[in-house]
Amino acid sequence: MRILLVRVAADTRYMSAMYEVVRMEPLSLEYLGAAVGDDHDVKVLDMRLEGGWEGLRSTLESFEPDIVGTGGDTCEANACKRVACLAKETNPSVLTVVGGIHATFCPEDFRHPHIDLVCINEGVFAFKEIVEQHERRSKDFSQIDGIAINEGSTQHRTEERPLSDLNSLPFPDRSLTQRVRDKYGFSLWGKHLALMRYTQGCVGRCDFCPSWKQSGGRYLRRTVESMIEELKTIQEPYIYFVCEESLLDTELSLALAKAIQEERIGKHFGMPLRADTVANKPQLIEAWAEAGLEDTIVGIEQASDEHLDERDKTTNVKDNIEAMKVLKANKVACTGSMFFRPDFSKEQFDQLVEHTIALEIDCPQYFILTPIPGTKLFDKSRDHIVEHNFDLWDFNHAVIPTQLPLKQFYEEYMNAYRTHLEPFVVELYKKKMAQLTQEELSQEMDGLLGFRRVFGTLHEDHEEYAGPPA
Numbered sequence: 455m456r457i458l459l460v461r462v463a464a465d466t467r468y469m470s471a472m473y474e475v476v477r478m479e480p481l482s483l484e485y486l487g488a489a490v491g492d493d494h495d496v497k498v499l500d501m502r503l504e505g506g507w508e509g510l511r512s513t514l515e516s517f518e519p520d521i522v523g524t525g526g527d528t529c530e531a532n533a534c535k536r537v538a539c540l541a542k543e544t545n546p547s548v549l550t551v552v553g554g555i556h557a558t559f560c561p562e563d564f565r566h567p568h569i570d571l572v573c574i575n576e577g578v579f580a581f582k583e584i585v586e587q588h589e590r591r592s593k594d595f596s597q598i599d600g601i602a603i604n605e606g607s608t609q610h611r612t613e614e615r616p617l618s619d620l621n622s623l624p625f626p627d628r629s630l631t632q633r634v635r636d637k638y639g640f641s642l643w644g645k646h647l648a649l650m651r652y653t654q655g656c657v658g659r660c661d662f663c664p665s666w667k668q669s670g671g672r673y674l675r676r677t678v679e680s681m682i683e684e685l686k687t688i689q690e691p692y693i694y695f696v697c698e699e700s701l702l703d704t705e706l707s708l709a710l711a712k713a714i715q716e717e718r719i720g721k722h723f724g725m726p727l728r729a730d731t732v733a734n735k736p737q738l739i740e741a742w743a744e745a746g747l748e749d750t751i752v753g754i755e756q757a758s759d760e761h762l763d764e765r766d767k768t769t770n771v772k773d774n775i776e777a778m779k780v781l782k783a784n785k786v787a788c789t790g791s792m793f794f795r796p797d798f799s800k801e802q803f804d805q806l807v808e809h810t811i812a813l814e815i816d817c818p819q820y821f822i823l824t825p826i827p828g829t830k831l832f833d834k835s836r837d838h839i840v841e842h843n844f845d846l847w848d849f850n851h852a853v854i855p856t857q858l859p860l861k862q863f864y865e866e867y868m869n870a871y872r873t874h875l876e877p878f879v880v881e882l883y884k885k886k887m888a889q890l891t892q893e894e895l896s897q898e899m900d901g902l903l904g905f906r907r908v909f910g911t912l913h914e915d916h917e918e919y920a921g922p923p924a
């Protein structure tokens with residue numbers, strides 16, 4: 455059978471600009487492809503790089519898939535639906551399957567006439583079973599656990615599927631993206647960068663985060679042997695771990711750092727870390743810095759313990775301060791993630807920006823607190839949501855009413871970036887650029903200009919956005 459897996463590209467201004475700057479390999483699709491690739495003809499189409507909607511249309515026509523699979527974040531959900539529509543328009547008998555984080559927590563949003571099946575949570579084994587069933591020409595998918603089946607205007611959910619042991623998953627098939635691999639990366643973390651799954655889950659229970667629910671509150675991890683084996687297959691010099699928090703298991707992570715050095719893996723690593731992990735385990739950061747750790751994302755989130763507590767965050771301001779000291783001592787750069795609450799006053803905006811600058815975070819990622827489906831915050835905010843168009847649920851638009859007038863809220867938001875970019879991000883760029891060849895340097899300039907484009911489009915977007923329809 456022919457299977458087309460589509461890395462969707464949302465058409466919104468912000469996401470289109472972001473895809474130019476932060477463009478990662480579609481790891482989920484490479485996992486799905488690995489599960490079925492031995493027995494079937496699998497193609498991955500990356501719409502961000504391979505012609506967008508026209509590229510999709512011509513691939514559907516020339517490849518003539520029997521199954522089309524896609525998935526994405528909430529802000530990409532509408533684009534996923536459009537992929538399914540185009541697939542059915544080209545061939546009404548094609549089987550369309552949607553998965554990913556939005557499908558996991560909001561399967562009912564994919565109750566759509568052009569979508570046949572919705573995959574809930576981890577998809578490798580469910581997708582394999584779907585493909586096998588379709589190959590048997592059966593239309594009965596009810597025995598496959600972990601999916602939702604659309605029938606007319608109704609949706610029926612099958613039994614829940616237990617989470618898979620990460621060591622039981624195949625290695626992602628990166629040959630499926632070989633055509634475009636040299637375009638995957640993020641200029642600040644590494645121009646040629648691969649993603650790799652190491653752990654899944656978190657000990658945190660933050661009210662705005664769907665990730666701990668996705669892993670059923672558990673913390674899953676891979677063995678050192680499995681990690682080293684996969685690392686040896688990766689061609690890119692930079693690797694980012696797609697965990698929620700990579701180094702919770704101290705013993706395992708020390709063993710992995712040691713094995714990476716003994717095996718002379720020689721890669722540059724980036725990973726997300728909780729502030730308390732960094733603050734409380736400086737020896738672990740030191741070991742990883744020696745093994746190649748260069749970049750981290752840390753959820754700094756807020757400027758006060760009171761605001762952190764309100765989000766059920768179990769790290770505090772002291773952890774954030776300590777974490778930055780440990781990272782700096784080990785020359786590990788920090789992308790700090792912070793959010794502005796829709797009910798923030800001007801003073802609270804200023805407070806958070808000042809706090810972030812005082813922490814000397816290398817690269818700030820400011821977001822707008824968004825009650826994403828699957829979170830406790832979503833349940834709390836359900837009745838206050840005013841923006842129901844998921845295109846705008848990109849963490850850069852307020853979907854519940856702001857206390858400041860909307861225009862001023864967005865002005866404060868953009869000001870945060872303006873204030874912060876100059877002292878630190880430019881410095882980080884200079885440091886990174888000092889290590890580059892002339893050719894790499896000119897490519898990096900594109901990255902820097904790309905950043906400006908992201909903020910430019912966001913600014914235009916905010917200028918024009920008058921709020922949800924009355």
Ligand code: B12
Nearest residue numbers: 478482523524525527528553554573576577665696848849
């Ligand atoms: C790594 C990561 C990133 C990376 C790369 C992301 C990318 N998509 O290219 C970076 C740092 C660039 C990033 C950016 C953003 N991210 Co991010 N990211 C993650 C993180 C930590 C891991 C995702 C991952 O790669 N997992 C590993 C893969 C293998 O698993 P998976 O994608 O879930 O896929 C499995 C299943 O979902 C399923 N599946 C997936 N697709 C399909 C399709 C089919 C057909 C089937 C059958 C099954 C299936 O099977 C797969 C294999 O097991 C998650 C947290 C999380 N727990 O998911 C947040 C997360 C997905 N990101 C999030 C957000 C909001 C963003 C941004 C929008 C933030 C922003 N405004 O800039 C951007 C947008 C990125 C984009 N879509 O292009 C949110 C999404 C919430 C939501 N519902 O929308 C999450 C959940 C973080 C959070 N806790 O809130 N992100």
Ligand code: SF4
Nearest residue numbers: 656658659660663698
């Ligand atoms: S610490 Fe981070 S990954 Fe863990 S629950 Fe909180 S936001 Fe999610």
